[in-house]
Amino acid sequence: MRYFLTLAYNGQPFCGWQRQPREISVQETLENALSTLLREPIMVTGCGRTDTGVHARHYVAHFDAILPLPDRFLSSLNSLLPKSIAVYHVQVVPPIAHARFDAYKRSYEYHLSYRKDPFGNGLVWFYPQASRMDRAKLQEVADLLPQYDSFLPFCKTHSGVEHYRCQLESAHWEWRASQELLVFHITANRFLRGMVRLIVGACVQTALGKLQADQVREALEHQMPLPKNLSVPPDGLYLTDIRYPYKID
DSSP: OEEEEEEEEOOTTSSOSSOOSSSOOHHHHHHHHHHHHHTSOOOEEESSOOOTTOEEEEEEEEEEOSSOOOTTHHHHHHHHSOTTEEEEEEEEEOTTOOTTTTOOEEEEEEEEESSOOTTOTTTSEEOGGGGGOOHHHHHHHHHHGGGOSBOGGGSOTTOOOSOOBOOEEEEEEEEEGGGTEEEEEEEESOOOTTHHHHHHHHHHHHHTTSSOHHHHHHHHHHTOOOSSOOOOOGGGEEEEEEEOSSOOO
């Protein structure tokens, strides 16, 4: 049987989603817990990769198991997992269902604050200079993005991708005044490596006057690198939603 899992994780303790030879990943931690619980080797396929330190509020993965799942599967699995990972739901899906390839829409948020918060360490980018940013210019850069369908300026070098095309549905900044928090929201069918962090970096540099919106527009028009790249820290980045052509709880 094939199963879909819906889960969330705090990315601070991990080298990212994908299994790595000498570092602890979310994938490896989940596979070890499932293999222990189900008493058979389990391999897990995720809906996508997240980098070191990046979080997921809504993540979907699938696995195959020979025997039926035991009673109290979710509570037993969560008891084997560290506090940084929580599995919320499991459901049977057709054998051809695929957590990565069937996903047609993904959403991220980036949280940026200029208020120091001892409870936000690793969960938000604390950036005191943000208080000097022109918030209208943040949105000016965000408004450029849906006008294009290729995003070479916002891809890590040596990523090995075949193309830079993404169907970007929306991009906007939200100001949460009571928290002194800026939240960037973005939704697309796919994302390039490091794309969201590089986009946020371009917005920030433009809002501080270190980059011009016209320079961002020119880079997108000609699919060339920006004159100044800034990849913001992973702390504030969250995968928040994955959509499928069928119902996933």
